[in-house]
Amino acid sequence: MMRKRIVFVFLLCCLSALSVEAQDAKKAIRDHYAAIKEMLDLYAQLEADGVQYPVNECYKVKVIQNYPGTGRHEEDVSLYYGEVEGSDELFPAHWLEYVSSSYNFADRKYYQEFLFDNKGYITFIYALNPSVEDSKDYEFRFYFNKGKLFDVLVKSRKMGEKEFSQEYTGKTLPAKYHSYYQLYADDLAKYGRLFEAIDGATHH
Numbered sequence: 001m002m003r004k005r006i007v008f009v010f011l012l013c014c015l016s017a018l019s020v021e022a023q024d025a026k027k028a029i030r031d032h033y034a035a036i037k038e039m040l041d042l043y044a045q046l047e048a049d050g051v052q053y054p055v056n057e058c059y060k061v062k063v064i065q066n067y068p069g070t071g072r073h074e075e076d077v078s079l080y081y082g083e084v085e086g087s088d089e090l091f092p093a094h095w096l097e098y099v100s101s102s103y104n105f106a107d108r109k110y111y112q113e114f115l116f117d118n119k120g121y122i123t124f125i126y127a128l129n130p131s132v133e134d135s136k137d138y139e140f141r142f143y144f145n146k147g148k149l150f151d152v153l154v155k156s157r158k159m160g161e162k163e164f165s166q167e168y169t170g171k172t173l174p175a176k177y178h179s180y181y182q183l184y185a186d187d188l189a190k191y192g193r194l195f196e197a198i199d200g201a202t203h204h
Contacts, residue, residue, distance in 0.1 A: 015027045025145040029123045033115055036098050059198045060158060075103035079195045082118060114188055121147040125184050135159050140180060
């Protein structure tokens with residue numbers, strides 16, 4: 001009996017430590033995200049005021065296509081990067097820090113954000129995803145620690161409504177959301193390749 005109690009207490013301590021680590025990781029992600037948003041707002045204001053320098057360095061890609069059955073399709077991708085610290089090079093290497101993407105299919109509008117740490121790990125994904133199947137708009141938030149998913153928040157609203165309501169929150173991903181998550185994982189890889197291609201061709 002004593003041995004079982006010791007094992008139980010040990011497991012409780014491990015779970016408590018993991019919970020604290022997750023909370024700390026989530027706070028760090030939110031702080032990083034808030035800093036990115038503040039920076040984007042600042043540079044947008046500087047640009048609106050006609051300030052030429054400094055500029056918010058990034059790569060922007062716009063795609064315009066005609067899709068059969070849905071017509072005009074537009075996709076805007078912005079890839080924001082940081083410089084590797086501690087380098088003596090005149091032009092230090094870049095690392096992908098934040099990606100925003102907006103696109104449409106017919107009149108449905110989609111939006112995604114991807115946040116990375118300076119080691120290249122994905123830390124956060126936000127997605128606004130209209131669903132044709134159940135006529136809902138979904139908001140997804142995925143939190144990662146060293147690239148591993150540790151927290152999920154899903155909100156939804158009926159199309160036409162303004163406010164979202166919480167649909168799921170937890171440490172694991174329910175099966176009903178797997179297809180959405182796979183879509184974002186595919187886009188994550190795609191934008192990583194896009195950044196590498198552009199940065200490799202333009203950065204010296």
